[in-house]
Amino acid sequence: MKCPYCGEAESRVLDSRTTHEGAAIRRRRECSTCSKRFTTYEMVEEMPLTVIKKDGRREIFNGQKILKGLVRAGEKRQIPLEAFEELVAETERELRSSLDSEITSERIGSIIIGKLRKIDEVAYVRFASVYRHFQDIDSFRDELEKMTRDKEEE
Numbered sequence: 001m002k003c004p005y006c007g008e009a010e011s012r013v014l015d016s017r018t019t020h021e022g023a024a025i026r027r028r029r030e031c032s033t034c035s036k037r038f039t040t041y042e043m044v045e046e047m048p049l050t051v052i053k054k055d056g057r058r059e060i061f062n063g064q065k066i067l068k069g070l071v072r073a074g075e076k077r078q079i080p081l082e083a084f085e086e087l088v089a090e091t092e093r094e095l096r097s098s099l100d101s102e103i104t105s106e107r108i109g110s111i112i113i114g115k116l117r118k119i120d121e122v123a124y125v126r127f128a129s130v131y132r133h134f135q136d137i138d139s140f141r142d143e144l145e146k147m148t149r150d151k152e153e154e
Contacts, residue, residue, distance in 0.1 A: 001040050003031035011038075049095055050102045061095070061103070063088045066112060073127035079120050087115050121147065 001011050008031050015028040024043040030036070049061035070084040091111050095103055109131040117124040125143065134140045 001027075001029060003034060003036065004038055005036045006031060006034040008033040046096065047101055049092075051108065052102055052104045054105060058102070061092070061108075063092055066091070066108070069127065069130070070112070070116065070123070073116070073130075074120060074123040075126075077120055077123055079123060083119055087112065087119065090115065117147075 002009050003011055010032040011029040012032060013027050014030055014037070017026050018024070019026045019041070024041050027040045027042065029038055029040060031038070050058050051061050052058055067084055067088050070087065071081070074084065091108065094111060095108070113124065113128055113131060116127055125140075125147070128134075128143060129140060132139075132143070134143070
């Protein structure tokens with residue numbers, strides 16, 4: 001690892017430990033030329049996930065965009081932000097574990113909706129109304145009736 005102070009390529013590792021829940025390794029190093037110490041982080045380089053939108057456009061997966069939609073759906077509800085953050089993290093882990101580099105927005109929405117329903121039914125309906133593009137009150141009512149039936153079957 002190149003020293004940030006003198007540019008020397010040789011350094012020795014003084015200490016290593018895991019960080020970010022095991023997702024990275026923090027290394028404390030000492031330059032073999034100038035003896036200054038510096039810290040480096042080593043982590044797995046993840047392949048970017050590409051989202052295929054309904055209109056065919058492609059964009060890089062952005063968990064913050066999903067989080068923003070979830071916060072809006074859960075507005076004025078007593079849902080901790082951590083619950084939404086964990087939902088986004090779980091969804092991203094699930095998508096990455098599938099080994100597909102391109103994912104449709106419909107698939108992402110289905111995963112989110114399935115998880116959100118367990119957190120809060122009102123936020124679920126709000127999110128679903130945007131995700132499923134309810135055109136009228138009948139499609140909204142159909143979704144509520146489906147929810148009621150599913151709840152009774154549990």
